[in-house]
Amino acid sequence: MPFISQIDRQSDYNLVSPTTPIVIDNGASYFRIGWAGETDPRVIFRNIVQRPRHKVTGETVTIVGDHNPALMKYFDCTRSGPRSAFDSNVVYQFEIMEYILDFGFDRMGANESEIDHPVLITECVCNPVQSRSKMAELLFETYGVPSIAFGVDAAFSYIYNQQHGVCNRDGLALCPGFTTTHVIPFVDGEPIYKGCCRTNIGGFHVTDYLKQLLSLKYPYHLARFTWEKVEDLKMEHCYIAQDYASEARLFQRGVKEAEEKTRCWQLPWVPPPTEEPPSEEEIARKAAIKEKQGQRLREMAEAKRSSRINELENELHGLEFLLQQLEQVEESDIPSFLRDTGYVSKQEIDSARNKVTQSLRKAKGEPKSEQTETEKADPLASEKYSLINIPDEMLTPEQLIEKKKQMSLKSMSEGRQRLKQKRYEEEMQRERKQQLEEERRLENPELYLEQLHAKYKDLSERVDQRKRLKTNGNHSNGNNLSGGVGRGERLNAAQRERMRLLTTAAFDRGKGEDTFGAKDEDWQLYKLMSKDNDDDDEGPDEDEAELARISSRLRDLDPTFVPRLETGSSQPAEAPRIRPLTKEDFQIVFGVERFRCPEILFNPNWIGVDQVGLDEMTGVSIRRLPYKDESLEERLTKSILVTGGSSLFPGMIERLESGIRMIRPCGTPIKIVRALDPVMDAWRGASAYASASLFHTQTFSRMDYYEKGEDWLRSYQLQYTL
Template sequence: MSIVSKITRQTDYNSFPPSIPIVIDNGASYFRIGWAGETEPRLIFRNIVQRPRHKATGETVTIVGDQDPATMKYFDCTRSGPRSPFDSNVVYQFEIMEYILDFAFDRLGATGSVIDHPILITECACNPVQSRSKMAELLFETYGVPAVAFGVDAAFSYKYNQLHGICKKDGIVVCPGYTTTHTIPFVDGEPVYKGSCRTNIGGYHVTDYLKQLLSLKYPFHSSRFTWEKAEDLKLEHCYIAPDYATEVRKFQEGTKEAEEKTRYWQLPWIPPPVEVPPSEEEIARKAAIREKQGQRLREMAEAKRSSRIDAMENELHSLRFLVKQLDQVEEDEIPSFLSDTGYSSRQELESTVSKVTQSLRKARGEPKNEPAESEENTDSNNNEKYPLINVPDDMLTPEQLKDKKKQLFLKTTTEGRLRARQKRNEEELQKERRNQLEEERQRKNPEFYLEEMRAQYKEVLERVEKKKRLKTNGTSTNGNNKSGGVGRGERLSAAQRERMRLLTTAAFDRGKGEDTFGSRDEDWQLYKLMSKDNGEDDEQPDSDEAELARLSCKLQEIDPTFVQKPEGESSQASGEAPRVRPLTEKDYKIVIGIERFRCPEILFHPNLIGIDQAGLDEMSGASIRRLPHSDNELEARLTSSILMTGGCSLVPGMKERLESGIRMIRPCGSPIQVVQAVDPVLDAWRGASAFAANMNFLGNAFTKMDYYEKGEDWLRRYQIRFNT
């Protein structure tokens, strides 16, 4: 197993005889290991394991504890994050625990796989017997340890401070740790675990709460609020307020005291470059560029118009040549001659020639021919083609009357087709005229034309979206041009509402008595009305969508930056990005005010983060009430020696706040004294080291043979005795 670490390896392991125990403070945050009788542990590192791969070789390495970021850049840590063997404060991942013990024994100087020293290892109060049994099995089976002893870290800290006269034989130890907080009463120098109390709150939650508050307060700097940085800010700036409500009121009112307690963290900030107004030469250069672009657009439009005129001239030349050839063909051979050209008759070919001629004249800007002559020719042709139409009926024979009806029908149909064709021609002419006007406007001022097209597109798009919203949500508004709450009836058209009314009326009449619907003809008429899918007054398709499509195509041709709005996307989502205020130097100044005391306040009020449990002051009262034989005299002795230990007890204001909180729940006049441990972080290991150096240590330990003979049930009742 490859181990990467910045901790140097000890060299004096063989100088200690096998009778000297190894002391391990196995905390949820830090792992401390050393020799019994010493005042300082040999190794201290984070109780985490990470197993990334090397980017170059692909080898999987084991990293225990924190590492230098300069070293970690050579490893791929995306698939292997830091892992802890603890769940809350109980060891449950013994594979990770084995990596940590391997690393600890290796850095302590052990050369072989067998550890021939007794081991004293700490655990949490009321540790589950399964976790204790697995730990014993790991130490006995994997490392061959001759004897093992388990003890509670808070109890060792209390006994160590008792030796130094900080606390008395009777008292309470309050240990706010990394993930949990414990209170353990001591009577005659022995811990009474039946009176212990635990809350699932600790320093980890304080740090995480501070990280969340700062991330919510400064979302644009959330990447800078790492867990490690939040831990540093907590240790440097956080404190516990004597009265939380009063302290909050000071910050709400913005008093001078609140301003003095506010801390600032200035992040690196680079001012944006100052925009210098363009010079006259720059303005002239941009004007020349715009003129050049306009000239290029005008040339492109003129080239497009010329190519269209050339295409129509070629088409007209081909059609006229085809007409000349058709004049040379006999009448009987005309259908076979036209079968390959795509035209069915001479009239269709001549109509196409006339249409192309008119389009060519309009493209050139020439006036169109007067239609008087064509109308006279049409009338003369009708008279020759339908001779019986103008003849009175009394002058015709029965056969001629039938022919007259046929001629009248043919004439009416032909005239209707001609009118429809003329209408289409007029629409096309209007469309061409409008295109010519737009092209002329585009040639004169391309930039103004582009802005006008964009404005038209935006206006038509808003109308189309408004109609879609009204069709979906109804027409009622709440005064702010926003759709109000409407029912299904307001979303239906008039015809659909009428059908619903008929259906409701029919159903209501049916419930009055005997069902006779269908016996009358009027009922079937009602059935036809109700079964219609589209009424006469249903909404007709609007031309705005067609206009929107036309403007989109036009903008795509002349504006390379134009992006058409996707179907079904709202205007807010597809429109311009909201303009955000640029960040200034003030935005890079992190203000840490109320967060300084709001985060550690969860130790006394866990409900601030949704944990419905007791705070530190309430836990002390609960431990006293849980004692099996408690009286006023014993309670007075306990409250007169309350020891604070653990990392969170270093937060400023903890002693005063805990003392005032306990005083509020105790009877008036009760002696209350809260003291702090000499070193709340290392006193647990130092107390265990002093206990392991005692000659009576082996009487509290159990061997591998005892573990196999007495079994797991014996570990359930196992407990270290300090007064033996």
């Protein structure tokens, strides 16, 4: 199966002696493999596997550990996410583990399927026999390893630091790892597994907690918070607070010390381009282009106008020629002549000629003559309404019907003319009013604006009051307040008027004999009931139009003007203006998150893990020792080694020391030290151990596995002091 990786393949595999063991630090976060006796592993990669398909060929590839992001655009990763072989620091997915071992041995340079070197592989404390036996079966059956040794990673780190004088032979190894945290007591250089303690909290949970907090704080930058980036931010910015409550109060008060502890991550941001004013040459060039385009358009318009004039002149000459021929035709031949020309009468030809003449004058730009228009309109009107002035006695029944139609058309035409004249007068009056207002504004702008604001306020209050009265009515509840809960207040003015008229009529009929309808005046009641308070509606319409005009005027003159929200207004609110994005919108600020996330190592119940923290685990481990000795407890607390990736947080040693002093008796000597390299000391300790001459005595061979089976692994225990 093909691998995709950026890790170079080793080339000296065949040059190493077959007796040299291969050392594997199989951690839940990283996989490290190398040769025994060396100070650094040859290959390091993340202990995850991903198997996507190629988008074109459909071929499945295996991506182990870190991958090249540039190549991922060619693969479909939606159905295959990163998978780990671990569950709480225990290997349980051996199919994924086989991919990881294949890749590790391949990067070491192994060409053959069988590995002819002894293997020392790390495991967690008190690893289940099922997991250990499956790992042995995988190494023996699949890779043909001659011999295997299992050891605890935290124990190798403690022994390595002990050899360098960092810690004593008696002490505690506190290892906050990726998914779990272990405490292992050491007596005379050997781990006491009966006193071990484990908590299901580690660096994975800190990273996940930080990712959740940042995602909630900055949801619009969610795609930026990848696992790898949040892991880097955690290791770069997070720290352990000595007193979480007092540290949180600093950020709550926002003092200067909190500002100094705040960090900022600037995301990529490109400022919007600033529009520079055009130069004089650019303005002149654009003006020349615009003038050239305008000249071209004018030439095109002139050509079109000339063509139109020619067409109209030809049409006019044709109509005049037609009229001249019509005068020479005899009366009996006129119908047949008109039938050939397509016209019905001479009047229709005259009307067409007049229309063409008007169009021609309009095309030539000649001014209209009112006298000419009137002279032409009168004969046209007399021809169009020729039967109006003729008495009815002189008309036939068909002509009477036609006369009624002409009268109706003439009245409608006159009405349209009057309406047009009225609109023209209103427009002229509006222009004169606007001109007067503009003169007033120019004379005293401040006074004009003040009067405009006062008028707007008065009109808005009047409109609101009328709308309330129209909805709730004029009913008063005794306190001059409207809008009560009675039925009279829920009816509008028109409905209350109808109820009053009906009540009055019923009261009058109840006095005696019912004589309603005997008089013509009684039927006027229905006309009154059919009205919808027209008088009430006319005023608000004019006021609302004036209010809209003044509001528009104020928007133009006063930039600080904010229109009031009228009661019952159906106009939608103005959309908020979009603020352009700035550099601050692409900044991720770390404040309380810097110490809040690592705090779960001491308070796991914050994320729902009902277990003790790091400081309390030491007391639990000491109490679990099979023998009670005060001097031994003092020796253990005098040499506490902190190792593992999560021990790199600043302030970890001081916080652990203050927490352990609170649970130990007063005066107990406590010394806490950090490993030389909390991340790599486990592999280096295993490398030094595998390079010892007596290492072969701590392994079990493939023949032993075939002969004794996995039950022999139950009692297998590595001796760390050779």
